[in-house]
Amino acid sequence: MLWVAWKMLIGNRVKYLGIVFGVVFAALLIAQQSSIFCGLMALTISQIRDVEGPEIWVMDRNVQFVDDVKPLADTELFRVKGVPGVEWAVSFYKGIARARLQEGTYEQMVLLGLDDATLVGAPGGVFMGSIADLRRPDAVIMDDAGYKRIWPNEPFRLGRVFEMNDRRAVLVGITKASRTFQSFPIVYTRYSQAIQYAPPERKVLSFVLADAAPGVPPEEVCRRIAAQTGLQALTRKQFIWKTIRHYLAKTGIPVNFGITVFLGFLVGTAIAGQTFYLFTVENIRQFGALKAMGTSNWTILTMVLSQALQVGVVGYGIGVGLAALFGRVVTGGLSRLSFFMPWEVLAITAVAVFVIVLLASLLSIRKVLVVDPAIVFRG
Amino acid sequence: MRDVPPPAAVTTAATDVAVRARGVTKSFGAGSSLTLALRGVDLDVPYGELLMLVGPSGCGKTTLVSIVAGTLEPSAGEMVVLGQDLVAMRGGRKVRFRRQNVGFVFQSYNLLPALTAVENAAVPLLIAGWRRGQAVEAAADVLDRLGLGDRLTRLPGELSGGQQQRVAIARAIVHDPRLLICDEPTSALDAENGRITMELISRIAVQPDRAVIVVTHDARVYSFADRIAAMEDGRIVSVERGPRSAPQQHGTA
Numbered sequence: 001m002l003w004v005a006w007k008m009l010i011g012n013r014v015k016y017l018g019i020v021f022g023v024v025f026a027a028l029l030i031a032q033q034s035s036i037f038c039g040l041m042a043l044t045i046s047q048i049r050d051v052e053g054p055e056i057w058v059m060d061r062n063v064q065f066v067d068d069v070k071p072l073a074d075t076e077l078f079r080v081k082g083v084p085g086v087e088w089a090v091s092f093y094k095g096i097a098r099a100r101l102q103e104g105t106y107e108q109m110v111l112l113g114l115d116d117a118t119l120v121g122a123p124g125g126v127f128m129g130s131i132a133d134l135r136r137p138d139a140v141i142m143d144d145a146g147y148k149r150i151w152p153n154e155p156f157r158l159g160r161v162f163e164m165n166d167r168r169a170v171l172v173g174i175t176k177a178s179r180t181f182q183s184f185p186i187v188y189t190r191y192s193q194a195i196q197y198a199p200p201e202r203k204v205l206s207f208v209l210a211d212a213a214p215g216v217p218p219e220e221v222c223r224r225i226a227a228q229t230g231l232q233a234l235t236r237k238q239f240i241w242k243t244i245r246h247y248l249a250k251t252g253i254p255v256n257f258g259i260t261v262f263l264g265f266l267v268g269t270a271i272a273g274q275t276f277y278l279f280t281v282e283n284i285r286q287f288g289a290l291k292a293m294g295t296s297n298w299t300i301l302t303m304v305l306s307q308a309l310q311v312g313v314v315g316y317g318i319g320v321g322l323a324a325l326f327g328r329v330v331t332g333g334l335s336r337l338s339f340f341m342p343w344e345v346l347a348i349t350a351v352a353v354f355v356i357v358l359l360a361s362l363l364s365i366r367k368v369l370v371v372d373p374a375i376v377f378r379g
Numbered sequence: 380m381r382d383v384p385p386p387a388a389v390t391t392a393a394t395d396v397a398v399r400a401r402g403v404t405k406s407f408g409a410g411s412s413l414t415l416a417l418r419g420v421d422l423d424v425p426y427g428e429l430l431m432l433v434g435p436s437g438c439g440k441t442t443l444v445s446i447v448a449g450t451l452e453p454s455a456g457e458m459v460v461l462g463q464d465l466v467a468m469r470g471g472r473k474v475r476f477r478r479q480n481v482g483f484v485f486q487s488y489n490l491l492p493a494l495t496a497v498e499n500a501a502v503p504l505l506i507a508g509w510r511r512g513q514a515v516e517a518a519a520d521v522l523d524r525l526g527l528g529d530r531l532t533r534l535p536g537e538l539s540g541g542q543q544q545r546v547a548i549a550r551a552i553v554h555d556p557r558l559l560i561c562d563e564p565t566s567a568l569d570a571e572n573g574r575i576t577m578e579l580i581s582r583i584a585v586q587p588d589r590a591v592i593v594v595t596h597d598a599r600v601y602s603f604a605d606r607i608a609a610m611e612d613g614r615i616v617s618v619e620r621g622p623r624s625a626p627q628q629h630g631t632a
Contacts, residue, residue, distance in 0.1 A: 001505055004494065011493020289489035292450055294478020295506050296471060373450040376485050377441045377562050 001295065005303035006310060008283060015282070018275035019360070020315045026268020026356055027319020030261050031341065031349045032326055037257040038345060039338030044247050045240045046178030047094070047110070047186075051121040054209035055218045057239045058089070058225055061232040065243040067181070069094055071203035072231070079229045080208045085221040089210035090115035093194040096184070100163045107150055109185045111164070113194025113206075120209055123188060129158050129173025134190055140169045143177035146185020164197040179338065265352055272315075273360035276308065280364035284371055292373035300368050308361035316353045320346060396459075397558055397590030398424035398447055403456035405442050405613075416442040418613040419456065426557075429581055429591045429623065431601060434610035440594045441562065443610070447592065448481055448560050449473050461557050478506055482551035484580070486563035488543045490535040490550075496542075497522055497531040500549040507554060521549040525579055541572030545579060552584055559584050561593040565600055577603040581623065 010016050042049075048057070048066050058080050060070035080089045093113025100106055114121045114134070122131045126141060133139055147156060160171040169187070177186050189197065195204045208231075212221040218235045225233035234242060248254045280287070287300060327339035405417040417439045424430045432440045445451035446458055449465050458465045461480055468476060482503070490499045497518050504514035519531055525545045535543050544564060551559055561580060565573030577593075577600045585591050593604070601607060604621030 003511060004491065004498075004502065004505060007493045007498070008491060009493075011491075285487070285489055286491050289483070289485065290502070290506070291474075292448065292477070292483055293503055293506055294474050294476075294481070296474050299506070374441075374445040376483070376489055377445050377448075377450070 001299050001303055002306045005306050008286065008303075009279070009307045009310060012279060012282070015275055015279040016311075019272050019279065019311045020318070022268050022271030022273070022275060022360070023311055023315025023353055023356060024319045024322070025271060026264050027316050027349055027353050028322045028326075029264030029268070030352050031320045031323035031345055033257050033260045033264065034345045034348060035323060035327055035339050035341040036337065037253065038342060039340040040181070040253060041244050041247065042340045043179055043181040043183075043338050045243050046180055047112070048236060048240050048243065050123060050178050051092075051209065051236075052124055053120050054090075054211050055236055056086075056210040056212065056222055056225070056233060057236065058208035058210060058229075058231050058233045059206075061226075061230065063232060065246040066094075066239065068246075069206045071201060072205040072208070073203050074205050076205060076229065076231060077208050080210055080225055080231070080233075083221070083225045083228050085213050085216040085224055087211045087213040088118075089208050090118055090120045091191045091205055092121055092207040092209045093191050093198070093204065094206040095194075095198050097164045097187070097197050099169070099187075101150065102160075102162060107185065108182075109146065109164075109187045110180055110182075111194055111197055112186065112188050113191035114188060115209075116190045116192050119190075123175040123177050125176030126173050127176065128156055131173065133172035134188065136170070136172060138168045138170045138193070139172040139189065140193075141173035141175055141188040142171055143186040144174050145177070145179055145183075146187070147174055149183070149185055165199060167196050169197065265356065269356045269359050272311070272356055273363065276311070276360045277363050277367070280304070280367050284367065285376060287368045288371050288373050288375040291371065292376050297369055301365060304361055304365050304368055308357040308364075311360075312353050312357035315357075316350060319353070320349055395425045396423050397426045397461055398422065398592070399457070399459040400443075400447070401457040403443065403446060403453045403458055405439075405446065405451070406454045415613055417446075417453070420610075420613070420615055422608065422615060424590045424592060426590050427585065427587045428605045429585050429593060429603060429621070431604035431607045431621065432592060432594045432610060433596060433598075433601070433607055435596065438610040439613040440610055442613075444560055444562060444592060444594050447558075448483070449477050478503070479554070480557045482554065482556035482559045482584075484544070484547050484551045484559070484561040484564045486566055488535070488547045488567075490543055490546060492535050495532045495534055496527060496538065496546045499535065499546050500553055502550055503554040518549060518553050521553045522546065524583060525549050539572070540568050541575060544568060544572070544576050548576070548579055548584065557589055559589060559591040561591065561595075563595055563597075564593065565595065565597050570599060573597065573600060 045066065060072060063070055077089060077091050080086060095111050097109050097111040098106055099109050119131055119134060129141065134141060156174050158171055162169050180186065198204060212218040222233035222235060225231060291300065324341060327341055330337045331339050400420055400422040403417055403420040407414045407416060420443055432444060434440050442451065446453050447460060453466060463476060497515050500518035500522055501514035504517060505511065522528060522531060525548060527542060527545055530538060530542060565576050568576060580591065581603045602622045605623050607619050607621050608615050609617045
């Protein structure tokens with residue numbers, strides 16, 4: 001009888017497409033908006049993600065998120081190195097610098113200063129030049145998106161010169177890097193170089209990057225660092241989630257997207273539900289005839305649910321497919337919109353679609369379950 | 380109270396009676412809006428008989444046949460169908476009983492518009508749990524006997540009224556039910572198609588181990604009846620032998 005239910009459903013093409021459209025609309029909106037939201041959140045933690053290698057970030061205890069830099073004294077590096085369980089620890093500078101270009105214009109940039117000796121935190125996607133070139137005087141490596149922002153429509157070229165804080169900076173490499181939330185260009189240099197590019201301050205150390213000794217859990221090392229130094233020590237994952245939580249709690253981003261997602265859910269449910277109900281009402285005599293012929297209420301229920309499920313599967317597939325296509329288009333260079341569709345978005349959209357088709361079918365289920373089979377005896 | 384006292388004639392043995400109704404009453408509403416649709420109806424329908432239930436609109440024919448079919452509960456009285464007490468039967472058991480033993484031909488065909496002729500005819504077998512291939516094969520055989528062997532893959536919308544009703548007849552008998560209920564099977568058809576429909580019912584549907592009840596107000600088809608029970612105002616007012624019956628077929632009304 002599930003086959004009969006399926007044939008009844010697709011027999012009325014217009015109604016079927018109407019029901020599917022409602023689900024597609026909801027799935028598309030939920031998946032697309034959630035993915036844009038995830039993309040935005042990914043921007044906020046991009047610099048933590050891009051710093052591969054160190055598992056532990058040490059910072060001032062009042063730091064709330066990765067861009068909330070509160071400078072530390074240089075001696076904090078040695079205090080962290082002295083904590084049992086710390087395999088190694090290096091300095092890391094992060095700040096905003098203002099660059100003066102040869103054209104005479106100014107551009108704000110994210111300036112990252114890597115440990116001079118080890119260059120820990122160097123980008124892994126250098127495709128022009130090499131990381132080793134950072135050891136040259138005044139050397140900087142820039143991200144490709146930042147390069148295109150500063151010099152649009154110009155081919156990549158090493159050797160470009162600009163100034164930061166009246167200090168010369170020479171472009172020795174270009175790298176792939178994740179965009180930042182502010183979409184500023186990202187410039188990598190040595191730590192000793194970075195503190196010269198930065199405005200003079202008494203304290204300049206932004207973070208201490210460290211790693212745990214083999215066999216010691218990073219969380220345990222963080223706890224020891226916090227206890228011994230009074231600083232805040234977080235694993236990479238903890239710092240990522242702390243940053244995301246900050247943006248969730250302190251900005252209107254989640255509410256904004258949440259409203260849009262909720263509206264998509266509501267509208268999708270309304271369209272699908274109304275059309276599904278109309279479909280059921282149009283077929284009520286057929287359901288009555290089936291009941292008269294001995295179809296049990298349980299079978300009728302599974303027929304309606306299978307119809308709803310079929311619509312849900314088709315609508316979900318088309319909806320997330322369109323959302324993925326949208327993401328493909330916008331991340332392909334058509335716009336600077338951030339888009340990230342992790343499996344969690346697909347799962348949440350699937351759950352939402354399931355709830356939509358369930359709600360949409362509830363009224364119909366009630367209608368067919370209470371239909372009197374004697375209805376078919378009336379003209 | 381019985382309206383028509385049984386004639387002092389030979390009563391049919393219980394095993395020969397497919398339907399036995401005694402004192403069946405049905406009321407709708409309550410208090411001042413109480414309506415009596417049936418007022419103590421007595422009726423016997425033997426196997427192998429085509430009984431026509433006739434009467435004006437609103438006389439209770441549809442209510443009575445709904446109770447016989449088990450789709451409606453009587454307010455009072457006894458209804459034994461195929462040896463089973465329908466009044467005592469509840470819920471799922473009644474649904475199963477109907478599924479296995481009763482076939483229906485409806486006034487407005489009630490075919491599923493998205494299913495082909497053979498798929499529609501196979502529905503009772505699908506409801507009974509048959510595999511689709513086997514159900515369709517069995518339905519095709521029945522449709523072929525009804526002269527629709529070359530219309531198996533047509534949708535109801537592509538068939539004439541008479542052809543649709545033949546598909547409905549095939550659907551009604553494909554699972555070999557012991558009781559066939561036809562509710563105004565010819566009212567939506569012209570005279571010729573109505574005659575063809577009744578011919579098919581009487582020739583193919585009526586079997587020695589099957590009782591057929593036809594609800595109709597179409598006098599053109601009375602000639603196909605073994606007996607004609609006339610109803611008025613919720614009562615059976617007369618039972619007459621039909622043109623089709625043999626002289627010895629007497630029984631309670």
